[in-house]
Amino acid sequence: MHELYLAECIVKQARAALPQRVHSINVSEVKVRIGELDAVVTDTLVFMYDAIKSESGFANSRLVIETEAIFCICNECAKSFELAEPLFMCPHCLSTSVRVVRGRGVTLTEITIQEKETAE
Amino acid sequence: MKIPVVSNVLEESDALAKKNRATFDVHNLFVVNIMSSPGAGKTTLLVRTIAELKQKGYRCAVIEGDITSTIDSERFSPLEISVVQANTAPFGGDCHVGSHLVHAALQMLPLAELDFIFIENIGNLVCPAEFYLGEHKKVVVLSLPEGEDKPMKYPLMFRECQLCLVSKTDLLPFLDTDIATLRRNLDLVNGDLEVIEISAKVGIGLENWLSWLVNGKSAQHLAISQNKSNAGITSTS
Known part of the structure; x- marks a missing residue:
């Protein structure tokens, strides 16, 4: 259950990414991309984010999660393919020596600031 | 406004984790x-x-990850080695050993007097797979009673590791x-994963596992020496 830890990391990264004049309380949305391979329970992550956002200064924000499908490249035939299920076999040559090139990791992708605050 | x-x-x-790795490499440790x-x-x-490694002349230490308790740490006491207990309860009961815990543990170990450090992560096939600690290799132990599925x-765990030790093979006749x-x-999950069948209780596969460790340490030492040598060539050319 590493969703609490991830929520804390998201808040830290979001704070570091804010322009100097913008306060975290004016952030309305924090968007992250999560690879399907990461086995993050997105509902739990949102729950954890909501649980810590007030004490972290992001009380007016909501966490938006987009998931990223798993893409691999075959080490044998060099062709790429998307995984529909966790069977890491190349559909072209049936090799199981493949590397994941997308669908792993948690990335902060966008922060939205409330318009009326930024107009000041 | 969107940023x-x-x-x-x-x-x-x-x-x-990268800082941890640099510390390991300075001291020629295999982690x-x-x-x-x-x-x-x-x-x-x-x-x-x-x-077994001690008998071969290698010096080992353990960073013992648990949510709470020192039960596992105490099991190492007959070996008279350095063990650092890394409990996550003070950090909100994290379900994995984090790089900050390893970093703190390193301050308590006699690094210059060691060859291997084993990080015994918290029992969990999900969360620990997510985090890089600076280690040289990740190993998953899968016991036979857990089944084939x-x-x-838990594909991330088996994708992230370089070796799977299939353990408790002495129980095969009963399962x-x-x-x-x-x-x-x-x-099917990781075609590049090495697999060793092992039973710590009766000693099956132990020599293969020990060779894997010793060879891994030698390869790591060689890689560091070559990097140093290449850096030397670059700086003088």
Whole structure:
């Protein structure tokens, strides 16, 4: 259950990414991309984010999660393919020596600031 | 106003892991992160492994990850080695050992007097797979009673590791688990994963595992020497 830890990391990264004049309380949305391979329970992550956002200064924000499908490249035939299920076999040559090139990791992708605050 | 960002959420954790790795390499240590479900036999395996390595003249230490308690740490006491207990309860009961815990543990170990450090992660096939600690290798212990389906259910763990130790093989006559099916499932999730069948209790596969460790340490030492040598050539040319 590493969703609490991830929520804390998201808040830290979001704070570091804010322009100097913008306060975290004016952030309305924090968007992250999560690879399907990461086995993050997105509902739990949102729950954890909501649980810590007030004490972290992001009380007016909501966490938006987009998931990223798993893409691999075959080490044998060099062709790429998307995984529909966790069977890491190349559909072209049936090799199981493949590397994941997308669908792993948690990335902060966008922060939205409330318009009326930024107009000041 | 929308601010586009591209930043790894685990940036801070990864940066600390890289510091850990630099410390390991300065001291020529080989560091292995051992992961598994609770009860797969990590501690039994490590006690036996370290006793054997000690006989071969290698010096070992353990960073023992648990949510709470020192039960596992105490099992190493007959070996008279350095053990640092890393409990996550003071950090909110994290379900994995983090790079900050390893970093703190390193301050308590006699690094210049060691060859191997084993990080015994918290029993869990999900969360520990997510985090880089600076280790040279990740190893998953999968015990036969857990069944053949675990690689499919926890693919990240089996993708992240370089070696799977299929443990408790002495129980094979009493179980329905089919090793051939298990090996096929491991291959379907990670065709590059090495597999060693082992029983720490009766000693099956132990020599293969010890060779894997010793060879891994030698290869790591060679890689560091070559890097230093290349850096020397670059700086003088």
